[in-house]
Amino acid sequence: MIIKSKGFYEEFERKAGRKRTTHYCAGCGHGIIQKLIAEAMADLGIQDDTVFVSPVGCAAFCYYYLDCGNVAGPHGRAAAVASGLVRAIPDKIVIAYQGDGDLGAIGFNNAFQAANRGDGFAHFFVNNALYAMTGGQLAPTSLPGQKTTTSPYGRDVVKTGEPLKVCEIFNQLDRPVYIERVSVADTKRIMKARKAIRKALQIQKEGKGYAFVEILSPCPTNMRADSVKAAQFVTDEMEKTFPLGCLRDRSDEEAPCCMDIAPRSVDDIVSADYEGDEITDMPDIKERKYKFSGFGGQGILSLGLVLADAASELGRHVSWFPSYGPEQRGGSASCSVVVSGLEIGSPAIDHPDVLVAMNQPSLERFLPTMQSGSVLIYESSVPLEIQVPEGVTVYPFPAADIASDNGVAKAANTALLGCMVELGLLDMPDEDVAAALARSFAAKPKLVDSNKKVFEAARAYARERLV
Ligand SMILES: Cc1ncc(C[n+]2csc(CCOP(=O)(O)OP(=O)(O)O)c2C)c(N)n1
Ligand code: SF4
Structure with missing residues (x-):
């Protein structure tokens, strides 16, 4: 019998006959990460107050699994949707979940600007160094020399640029409260990822501001490896370019750098912005x-x-x-x-x-x-x-x-x-x-x-x- 966290729906409605399992491949990091999020939501008692914004990519079906409010963002726009949600429903907890193609390529500016404003949501960034859903193409985070379907001879950084280090880039900004890079490649690392995910959600529970967690994640299918080798690729190769660790934690500061958005109804907004009679x-x-x-x-x-x-x-x-x-x-x-x-x-x-x-x-x-x-x-x-x-x-x-x-x-x-x-x-x-x-x-x-x-x-x- 599979025992699921209360953060998950009892049954997944996506496929008849497969109502107890997700669609992820064996050894995929997405399933582990979503389990950590589901458990944290349930344990922190925030599940009924949480809205989860899923991306376009392999994780697009999160709304079949996580038993909370769900919104499906267009490709690259999960952060932008989250930015809208924190303004529309500032008393709720908002999570944006994005892959490295979704966040690092088409959606980078939305994510970057949300971090720069310090929009109050938990931002989970799943870095598997490629576009998985579409068949393993080069992503902004692909490693130098990494073979993908669109870089069959290995990533040439002269032609396609260096891997995008999103944590380090966001760490240049003033307003994020918490930035950490973790991995789900083995049990020890998963426990650290668990802690980071909980911290990001705790920060939301306390209304302290923007929290960003990058999670290195294996994709056995597109890394053309079994689960063990894909996990090894994460620890042995990806971590060289994307070192794990906490880059910033200001969650204990007395006056954290968070947004101060008082709840406003649509009527408030209309009347506040209208200067005439x-x-x-x-x-x-x-x-x-x-x-x-x-x-x-x-x-x-x-x-x-x-x-x-x-x-x-x-x-x-x-x-x-x-x-x-x-x-x-x-x-x-x-x-x-x-x-x-x-x-x-x-x-x-x-x-x-x-x-x-x-x-x-x-x-x-x-x-x-x-x-x-x-x-x-x-x-x-x-x-x-x-x-x-x-x-x-x-x-x-x-x-x-x-x-x-x-x-x-x-x-x-x-x-x-x-x-x-x-x-x-x-x-x-x-x-x-x-x-x-x-x-x-x-x-x-x-x-x-x-x-x-x-x-x-x-x-x-x-x-x-x-x-
Ligand atoms: C506007 C638009 N452009 C391109 C696509 C095709 N597309 C779907 S998912 C994806 C990238 C997914 O990669 P990533 O964000 O890394 O997520 P993963 O599948 O690896 O979890 C792309 C390019 C799309 N759906 N919409
Ligand atoms: S293709 Fe990769 S990222 Fe997508 S579900 Fe399979 S293992 Fe996970």
Whole structure:
């Protein structure tokens, strides 16, 4: 009979017929490490308060085994998810568990920044000197000369760099409370690993801050060795590059370097960061979804911002969600603005109520998403060659000409704003829109009057020709 720690689920649901065993290969360090974590959680009485973030890699299935809160992070993002969790639920204990590919390669910056901030979680780093799950490729921690599937002649450090010594790198940072490197290659070492894992969790229990434990771990399958030889590789080879030992322990210091994040609800965060008047729900204000789209440099994002600013000044719920390519100018740019009297579910827009399109790609991309009852305003110098969905009202509008005829060729976006006001698409007093437009030029007051002229000319055109 197998006696499991209480930190594990009674039965593992992953595979029918194999509900008592994990998926790890014989001799794998992951199973040992997770057993140490499960026992420590149970013994410290923190199991019900713990959230474990599993990585992508061989350890991806931890949530089938550990009987605590579980979150599966995307590849390399376990530390980032843990950083989010300690902010969202600061009274809980958070564990991030990562392999050396997950942490040392794709996720290094997330892990490093979490350590640098001293985010309060226990960070377990399983170093088996290769990417195991994907078939034994070179990892940042692979040893000089180590043969892997992507370094069949041995790691060439001139071409691929030296093994990343994560403990030593993190030890340059001020805020980690505890940093230790251990191994699970034999019983003596496992007992030290057990102590280190417990210490990292004790630090969490006491709310003292960031604790990092690197664990050297055999992977017999990809080290192409039996369990004994894989363990020997860890002790005889890996430990030369990654010496075991405690690099830092400040857990007994009176004022440990820990984060001080008071629990905050989402409501607290929203109201603390909002500097304007309180937002009260206005059920009479119907939600409207606006999509503005054109080339970068046409003032698309600013157009959305003016509308968002005007609505926000009126105390409405607003979201402004820009999307643009790497090019400052010339590439495509769009923004989604949602204005509502009630809380907004998502800033993303699948089907705009109003589409303002300033170029052909915008029409191609967004016109097919429009539904009956919605409104399209498009720059009329662009030929409308795309099928307009049934029930969509279409307004061609010479925004570019109106802007240049009134002396500001670049103010086609302002002209479009005037057009929208006149067509009654903004559900707000005209003067509030005009005021927001003026505010948008606070840094360039010279442009206020000229844009006002364009705005009024556009309104006059729309009134006479479109309404
Ligand atoms: C974004 C992304 N890139 C690449 C992969 C493929 N992938 C899966 S696990 C892994 C590396 C696992 O190695 P390690 O973190 O060392 O964990 P181990 O399997 O050795 O425990 C990679 C590259 C992926 N799943 N997602
Ligand atoms: S491949 Fe290696 S790391 Fe993955 S489960 Fe097997 S022994 Fe463990």
